[in-house]
Amino acid sequence: MRITQHITYNTYINDLMRKQESIYDLHRQLSTGKRVNTPSDDPVKTDDILSTKSLISDMGQYERNIDDGLSYLSIVEQSLDSAKDVITTLQEHAVTQASGTNDAQTRANTAVVVNNLFKQLVSLSNTAYDNKYVFAGYKVETEAFDSTGAFQGDSSKRGIRTGANTTVEIGVNGGEVFSGSSGGVDIFQIIADFETALNANDTTGIASAIDTLDEAFNQISNAVSDIGGKVSRLTQTKDSITHSMLELKTTVSGLEDADLTSVISDLKLSQIALEAAMQSAGKVFSVNIFDYV
Amino acid sequence: MSSLNSALDIAKTALLSSQKAINVTSHNIANANTEGYTRQRASLEAMPPVMHGNFYFGTGVTVSAIERIYDNFQAAQLRSSQSSFSRYESKEALLKTLEASFDDLNEGSGLSAPLDAFFNAFQDLANNPSSYAERSALLSNAAVLTDSFNNIDSTINQNITNINKEVRSQVDEINSLASQIAELNDQIGTVEVAGISANDLRDKRDLLLESLSEIIDISTMENDTGQVDVYVGGGVTLVAGVRATPLEVEIDAENPSLSNVISGGVELNNRITGGSIKGVLDAREYFQEVGDKINLLAATLVKEVNVQHSAGYGLDGSTGVDFFTVPEIYTKPYGTNGGGAVVSSTAVSDLSLVTLDDYEIRFTDAANYIVVNTDSSSVIANGGYTSGNAITFEGLSVTITDISGAPAAGDKFTVSFTKNAAQSMGLDITDPNSIAAASSYDVTPGDLPGDNTNALALAAVKNAEVIEGTTISDYYTSLVSDIGVVTAEAGSNRDSQDKVVEQLLLARDSVSGVSIEEEAINLIKLQRAYQAAAKIITTVDEMYITLLNIR
Numbered sequence: 001m002r003i004t005q006h007i008t009y010n011t012y013i014n015d016l017m018r019k020q021e022s023i024y025d026l027h028r029q030l031s032t033g034k035r036v037n038t039p040s041d042d043p044v045k046t047d048d049i050l051s052t053k054s055l056i057s058d059m060g061q062y063e064r065n066i067d068d069g070l071s072y073l074s075i076v077e078q079s080l081d082s083a084k085d086v087i088t089t090l091q092e093h094a095v096t097q098a099s100g101t102n103d104a105q106t107r108a109n110t111a112v113v114v115n116n117l118f119k120q121l122v123s124l125s126n127t128a129y130d131n132k133y134v135f136a137g138y139k140v141e142t143e144a145f146d147s148t149g150a151f152q153g154d155s156s157k158r159g160i161r162t163g164a165n166t167t168v169e170i171g172v173n174g175g176e177v178f179s180g181s182s183g184g185v186d187i188f189q190i191i192a193d194f195e196t197a198l199n200a201n202d203t204t205g206i207a208s209a210i211d212t213l214d215e216a217f218n219q220i221s222n223a224v225s226d227i228g229g230k231v232s233r234l235t236q237t238k239d240s241i242t243h244s245m246l247e248l249k250t251t252v253s254g255l256e257d258a259d260l261t262s263v264i265s266d267l268k269l270s271q272i273a274l275e276a277a278m279q280s281a282g283k284v285f286s287v288n289i290f291d292y293v
Numbered sequence: 294m295s296s297l298n299s300a301l302d303i304a305k306t307a308l309l310s311s312q313k314a315i316n317v318t319s320h321n322i323a324n325a326n327t328e329g330y331t332r333q334r335a336s337l338e339a340m341p342p343v344m345h346g347n348f349y350f351g352t353g354v355t356v357s358a359i360e361r362i363y364d365n366f367q368a369a370q371l372r373s374s375q376s377s378f379s380r381y382e383s384k385e386a387l388l389k390t391l392e393a394s395f396d397d398l399n400e401g402s403g404l405s406a407p408l409d410a411f412f413n414a415f416q417d418l419a420n421n422p423s424s425y426a427e428r429s430a431l432l433s434n435a436a437v438l439t440d441s442f443n444n445i446d447s448t449i450n451q452n453i454t455n456i457n458k459e460v461r462s463q464v465d466e467i468n469s470l471a472s473q474i475a476e477l478n479d480q481i482g483t484v485e486v487a488g489i490s491a492n493d494l495r496d497k498r499d500l501l502l503e504s505l506s507e508i509i510d511i512s513t514m515e516n517d518t519g520q521v522d523v524y525v526g527g528g529v530t531l532v533a534g535v536r537a538t539p540l541e542v543e544i545d546a547e548n549p550s551l552s553n554v555i556s557g558g559v560e561l562n563n564r565i566t567g568g569s570i571k572g573v574l575d576a577r578e579y580f581q582e583v584g585d586k587i588n589l590l591a592a593t594l595v596k597e598v599n600v601q602h603s604a605g606y607g608l609d610g611s612t613g614v615d616f617f618t619v620p621e622i623y624t625k626p627y628g629t630n631g632g633g634a635v636v637s638s639t640a641v642s643d644l645s646l647v648t649l650d651d652y653e654i655r656f657t658d659a660a661n662y663i664v665v666n667t668d669s670s671s672v673i674a675n676g677g678y679t680s681g682n683a684i685t686f687e688g689l690s691v692t693i694t695d696i697s698g699a700p701a702a703g704d705k706f707t708v709s710f711t712k713n714a715a716q717s718m719g720l721d722i723t724d725p726n727s728i729a730a731a732s733s734y735d736v737t738p739g740d741l742p743g744d745n746t747n748a749l750a751l752a753a754v755k756n757a758e759v760i761e762g763t764t765i766s767d768y769y770t771s772l773v774s775d776i777g778v779v780t781a782e783a784g785s786n787r788d789s790q791d792k793v794v795e796q797l798l799l800a801r802d803s804v805s806g807v808s809i810e811e812e813a814i815n816l817i818k819l820q821r822a823y824q825a826a827a828k829i830i831t832t833v834d835e836m837y838i839t840l841l842n843i844r
Binding site: 001002003004005006007010011014032034036037038039040041042043044046047049050051053054057058060061064065068069130132136137138139140141154156158159160161164165167171256289290293 | 325326388389392393395396397398399405406408409410413416417419420421422423424731733735740741742743744745746749752753755756766767770771773774775776777778780781784795798799802803804806807808809810811813814817
């Protein structure tokens, strides 16, 4: 083959360009730390990376939903625990006042205490989280119970999304817990009856309050257990989300991150090749026929 | 004739021929770096002998021709691979700019992050349906999303506009090259009719053909007079001898956003198979495809979110409220319409019935029309036409009115809900309290501020398979990956054509290129021949003196 100056120079230029381009690519991977910088770098991986990132974003949102639900449930649980304490105190009073040793005066005095406890329970049933009444169903801006203990909320329970297709109900219906609207006892009525019995010095009424307060205690206690169940379900879901997120993040990093060791060694190789090309070109170009003829 | 005189004459031809040959060598060396130069060679030939006595005596040497060392087949091959190379090169360059608008991988521009944020904001709202903060955050996320749609759409349209300008300037370039080639054809014909090869003019013309083939794929045919005819688009004459037929650019009758390449009334867009103009046309076609997909995505989002949103209740008691602005329906009369009716107004009568397909209203005669779904090619409605009465089908309502006369039979109007969707996407809702998070009410709408059911349903749109059997996010992700595939494909085609072009250039250079070493050696060879001929002249001169001194 006839080799002309043109061929020698052009081939050299093309080779240099190609080597420079591969060095540029490797540099870009090093500086961004990523192997896939544009969709055309690897279209299939692009699809995987973007889908996985979207999934991570979804999961992050589910995690936030659950955190929000858990803090809501913890407020509800606290207030129900306090309600349980109120009922326990009332039970103690009922047992004490039921015994024949007490007279009308002490019972009347106790009635005042009971009335205060009634008010305390009403205020507990009107617990608010972020200015929203937790026991009021969807009517979050209306007090769940009025001062007489009548339920003013509605029976709906709020749900939160914990997965692509799962919604968990976290709302607690005040009507059910305090007024027994779905087949339980009306706790405010029980306390009001107890107070009436105390004022009337009605020992039979006081004695029956011991039993009804027992039912009231169980009703609230059951609600607390239900919340415990929900909390543990949410916590489990959250754990599994945290775990999946970690795995997904590893997947994304495996897909898009550059393998620094191999990039650096490739870069070294490319640099050596570039230097070699320059050296050989220098030797070839310095030969001139007119030095010899 | 074997006289001393004839020896002198022979030496003279040798001197002159060597001079001429050195001239050629000098021309070669001078043009060693000239682009498109083909090396030349002086062909030396012995002059016809003469009979003297019983012998033929030679009469010296002459330069019979100055040849051009050139391979026609190689040149044609090189031009065709140049065409492929520049097609993929210009296509890739344009697709790279498109790719830059979908910079989702680096959390830059693109729709995946805004889409995620938008639907997540609905879940935040579901966590706290009565809160103003969550509502207003949702609106700002929605505004980011609509802005992103507007931006991507306008970038694509801007690119298409630029491509149209590019088509025009490339056609201008083609026409200018064509007329230069015709001019050179004229000069070459004049020179070569005398039997002399017009070497340097041919080099010039080949260079022009090469430049032309970078813009558009050409085929050539050289006629007897040395003139070359150039054809484009599979047989359309661009240059015939000394006459060039310029190409034209025309705006597409059905789609005013497109410019077509025309020659003699024939559209060449799809007949051109190579050159940078083809790459540009390829890219434009793909830009439109991506634009259609973005519009479909926007229209789907508007439809699904609006339908779900209008079913719920806002804190302020509002219901039936559109979340996004409903895009204005795109309509266009066919360029071939002969009647005097135009579309006077359009409206969406029931968004939940809208299919996102494209339609055509076709007039069978002045008083009757049919509506055809052009995606499924089925007739979905028909009826009698009354000017000014709305034609309603599948949730859309289009009013056609006679302006300068009734519609003619065969008149058609294109109707599309999606075509303007990304461009006109915006928020219809401005008051955060109008966001319908609730799906029920107790006594009056808006009295259940804690109801988050509709917000949850809106968040669930993200995971619903609402667009071509897949979810909105997945559809978008496949689109980005598809852009990657098409760009990478153009890039790898460019790379492989680049190597072919390089090989062919090398092969051509190997035949036609000037080698300095070769010329240097020729120079010495010719110098020696010249010296030898001069020596003969001195020798013959001395012989004459010897002869004349005989007394």
